[in-house]
Amino acid sequence: MRLPILLLAVGCTLLSGCMSSPGGPEYQWDPTVVRDYLPVLVGGLQLTLFLTVTSLAGGLAFGLVVAMVRVGKVWVLNPIAIAYIEFVRATPLLIQLVWIYYSLPIILNIQIPSLWAAVIGLTLNLGAFAAEAFRSGLRAIPRDQIDAADVLGLRYLQRMQYVVVPQAFRIIFPVLISLSVTAFKDTALVSTLGIADLMYQGQTVASQTYRPLEILSAVALIYFVIAFPFTTLSRRLEVHMARHLRTG
Amino acid sequence: MSSEPHDLDPFAGAAPGADVELLNVTKQFGRHTVLKDVSLTFRSGVTVAVIGPSGSGKSTLCRIVAGLEPFQKGTVRLDGHDFLRGGLRGRAAHGPDYRRRRLSVGMVFQSSTLFPQMTVLDNIILGPQKVLKLSRSTAIERAVAILGRVGLGEKLRSFPAHLSGGQQQRAAIARELAMDRRLILFDEVTSALDPELVHDVLAVMQELAHGGLTMLVVTHEMTFARTVSDEVVFMDNGSVVESGPPAELFARPKMMRTRSFLDRVLT
Numbered sequence: 001m002r003l004p005i006l007l008l009a010v011g012c013t014l015l016s017g018c019m020s021s022p023g024g025p026e027y028q029w030d031p032t033v034v035r036d037y038l039p040v041l042v043g044g045l046q047l048t049l050f051l052t053v054t055s056l057a058g059g060l061a062f063g064l065v066v067a068m069v070r071v072g073k074v075w076v077l078n079p080i081a082i083a084y085i086e087f088v089r090a091t092p093l094l095i096q097l098v099w100i101y102y103s104l105p106i107i108l109n110i111q112i113p114s115l116w117a118a119v120i121g122l123t124l125n126l127g128a129f130a131a132e133a134f135r136s137g138l139r140a141i142p143r144d145q146i147d148a149a150d151v152l153g154l155r156y157l158q159r160m161q162y163v164v165v166p167q168a169f170r171i172i173f174p175v176l177i178s179l180s181v182t183a184f185k186d187t188a189l190v191s192t193l194g195i196a197d198l199m200y201q202g203q204t205v206a207s208q209t210y211r212p213l214e215i216l217s218a219v220a221l222i223y224f225v226i227a228f229p230f231t232t233l234s235r236r237l238e239v240h241m242a243r244h245l246r247t248g
Numbered sequence: 249m250s251s252e253p254h255d256l257d258p259f260a261g262a263a264p265g266a267d268v269e270l271l272n273v274t275k276q277f278g279r280h281t282v283l284k285d286v287s288l289t290f291r292s293g294v295t296v297a298v299i300g301p302s303g304s305g306k307s308t309l310c311r312i313v314a315g316l317e318p319f320q321k322g323t324v325r326l327d328g329h330d331f332l333r334g335g336l337r338g339r340a341a342h343g344p345d346y347r348r349r350r351l352s353v354g355m356v357f358q359s360s361t362l363f364p365q366m367t368v369l370d371n372i373i374l375g376p377q378k379v380l381k382l383s384r385s386t387a388i389e390r391a392v393a394i395l396g397r398v399g400l401g402e403k404l405r406s407f408p409a410h411l412s413g414g415q416q417q418r419a420a421i422a423r424e425l426a427m428d429r430r431l432i433l434f435d436e437v438t439s440a441l442d443p444e445l446v447h448d449v450l451a452v453m454q455e456l457a458h459g460g461l462t463m464l465v466v467t468h469e470m471t472f473a474r475t476v477s478d479e480v481v482f483m484d485n486g487s488v489v490e491s492g493p494p495a496e497l498f499a500r501p502k503m504m505r506t507r508s509f510l511d512r513v514l515t
Contacts, residue, residue, distance in 0.1 A: 142359065144357045144358075144359045144361050145361055145363065147311075147314075147316050147355075147357070147361075148355070148357060148361035148420075149363075150315075150316060151314050151315070151316065151353070151354060151355045152374065152375040152379065152423070152427065153347075153350070153351045153375055153379035153380075153427070154374075154375070154378060154379060158378055162363070162374060162378070163363055166363075166365045167363070167364065167365055170365065
């Protein structure tokens with residue numbers, strides 16, 4: 001708990017140190033540009049948050065379905081699910097985004113806005129990682145629990161709904177949070193599709209003002225301020241669950 | 249249970265004194281034969297204790313009758329109708345009859361199988377609500393009565409993790425009772441418990457036996473087998489070696505293997 005705050009304090013001290021005594025003769029640290037362009041950055045942040053929320057909702061839901069296909073070894077769909085997961089996990093997200101943006105219009109002969117290409121790309125990417133997380137959670141449920149639900153007369157989807165998924169969800173909750181934080185930061189890659197998210201606005205302002213250090217540091221700080229509470233929450237939950245949640 | 253009038257009886261109209269029959273059941277795991285030609289017949293309302301050394305196939309027998317385990321040969325019949333048949337899927341027939349018979353068979357496991365994210369009450373009403381389609385209030389009413397019978401009237405709102413192992417098993421029994429079962433299978437339900445908790449669970453089972461519930465009890469508790477059951481089945485190495493009323497089987501075992509097993513566990 002103390003360590004990140006300490007790191008943050010050290011970082012701030014370094015930054016302010018740079019401000020008061022310029023490191024080199026050419027670069028004068030100028031925090032006022034951040035203040036002047038903050039509204040632009042906040043505008044970008046809104047888009048970043050929109051992308052995060054939509055890809056999280058889509059990716060987690062899709063990931064759960066894919067995981068159920070994998071665990072249930074559903075005919076024909078299972079090998080497709082494996083191929084999808086492995087392909088997504090083993091290739092760079094940047095290329096996946098570019099590929100969807102440029103190839104979907106060719107394959108389907110429809111022009112989709114870059115924003116929707118980004119949402120689809122991020123959703124498919126998160127979906128693959130979430131599927132593997134869900135799968136590990138689903139496999140962690142003791143066999144007897146599922147058999148007992150079966151004997152009780154619950155059908156497959158009911159067993160999933162009432163017995164398996166709630167327990168699996170608890171087990172993998174910390175993993176899901178850290179996946180979500182990663183998904184949040186990964187949205188920065190959509191700036192390459194010309195989407196005016198936080199990263200894109202940061203780069204634009206940085207090159208317009210010739211102040212990349214100030215602007216990009218501020219952008220990083222914004223990402224940090226949003227992500228940090230969640231990484232902390234994830235760590236605390238892990239400790240809490242190890243202590244309190246006994247199953248079986 | 250069976251003495252109470254209720255409109256949920258899944259076999260309403262079936263002949264009284266109907267039977268549970270296992271006919272020549274054979275089960276293999278790969279090349280290993282776990283059950284060899286096992287046959288077992290008993291009337292409704294009796295308690296059958298299955299005893300024998302570990303690895304003798306007792307638990308597999310339970311899982312087969314519960315419909316959890318496919319088997320290669322033989323038939324399981326309930327009330328004179330084919331329920332499970334040896335073969336690829338193990339079901340005698342699809343459709344409402346299979347489902348109805350399946351729902352009439354309950355099982356309590358060795359490990360606690362209460363769902364840990366639900367309270368005891370929610371565990372008990374899940375099946376009646378989602379499977380038997382009872383209204384929530386009716387399900388709760390019945391659950392409260394049943395939990396009182398197994399001595400857990402105070403634990404409705406507790407989560408399984410806050411119950412002792414013995415209380416968890418009694419709640420698991422209550423969950424089966426709430427489903428109005430024709431037959432309940434008990435698979436070594438006290439084997440994982442601390443010795444001082446075993447008694448309460450066996451007391452509940454004894455009460456059920458006297459109440460006329462049909463029970464197949466796989467157990468290491470020889471006192472229970474001897475004093476509570478109506479019939480004892482001794483299994484060894486995948487076969488039924490000997491069976492009979494407890495007074496006879498314990499006092500005058502006919503087979504050498506039965507005798508040496510009883511000598512080992514009763515000393």
